[in-house]
Amino acid sequence: MDFLMKFTFLQRLFGRQPVEQDQSRAAARDRLQVALVGDRSSVAPRLMESVRRDLIEVLNRYMEIDVQLMTMDLKKEDQAVSLAAVVPVRRIRRQASLPTECLESEEMSLETTPSEEARRPHPRKLKRERKRRRRSLEV
Amino acid sequence: MGKVIVITSGKGGVGKTTCTANLGSGLALAGKSVILVDADIGLRNLDLVMGLENRIVFDLVDVVEGKCRSYRQALIKDKRFDNLFMMPSAQSKDKDAVKPEQMRDLCQEMKESFDFVLVDCPAGIEMGFKNAIAGADEAIVVTNPEVSAVRDADRIVGLLEANEMSGIKLILNRVKADMVRRGQMLSVQDVQEILNLDLLGMIPEDERIIHASNRGEPAVLDRNSRAGEAYRQVVRCLIDPSTPGPSLVEDPGLMGKLRRFFTVGLGSQVAQ
Incomplete structure (x- = not known):
């Protein structure tokens, strides 16, 4: 018991260097962040609906879009999450009508x-x- | 008028019950009148951690079903403090035996005569959780620096916010400072950043917590326990929110232990 205590003390004293592949902290952090984007958006369906509505409103100022055929999704990739929207454009508004x-x-x-x-x-x-x-x- | 604080986590086994027992005992040690409510119906454990398992006559379900004259009849007085009480949960009933409105009324009644009512919430997000948060003014979310515990904590925070809960605070339990230093564990900052919550405390991993629960004596009363010291810090913050934020009680190492051995008489003051 006493011997073990001395051993960890000595290790600490000589500042044992961390081994590169041993560092899982960053992996935990990154994986959690990606998982939580999915969790939060799936838990609050109205959140995505609200984003969709605002997006349509903004796009509508500049172009005529086909709201029926529009798709919007959160896509999980390896390291990150991205919001992918496919919006069919019927026509761009003229400068004067902006x-x-x-x-x-x-x-x-x-x-x-x-x-x-x-x-x-x-x-x-x-x-x-x-x-x-x-x-x-x-x- | 006192305050009702629910102690919750989502995931099981992160230390809700230990945390409830320690904060309650710490608050009682500081002179506050406290009730600990075990809201985990069907899986009661707070009585065991507090060392009060042999004294139970009535329980929470008896109270809401009106089997006793007042909730006070079901309260068990702590062995160590005259101002600390526990409301045990029922072991034989299921979680639907209590309704959120009943819990709300009970908590309201309790906080009229006590400084603090701490509700030990069951794991999960079903009826037991809804009951436990129903009467709460504030919430403490307990989590560990592990991905599964942090993820569940995030879900719980979402549910608490959806229930208009204000004052949600974080306790990070079982932190291993040397693993964090080696980059092998999520740090306090990592967890705080991910969950975006105010940090109330960080409790280091400490074997003495096991010793304490083996004996039914909360570690907050153990002067040699690092976790106990961390809980005393949290208690100071609960009583006076202007107290400076938490700092990690580090493993003192061999020299620190020697130093503490020689200065034990000076450094043993506990929370006022």
């Missing part, structure tokens, strides 16, 4: 504010924000 807020003019963007809809943060984010506010009140 909504004013889409034109990249400094003056224009000062005058026009994005619609209330577009600025509203996601419910989960809202909840976090509310929580944070509550917490700061407590302190």
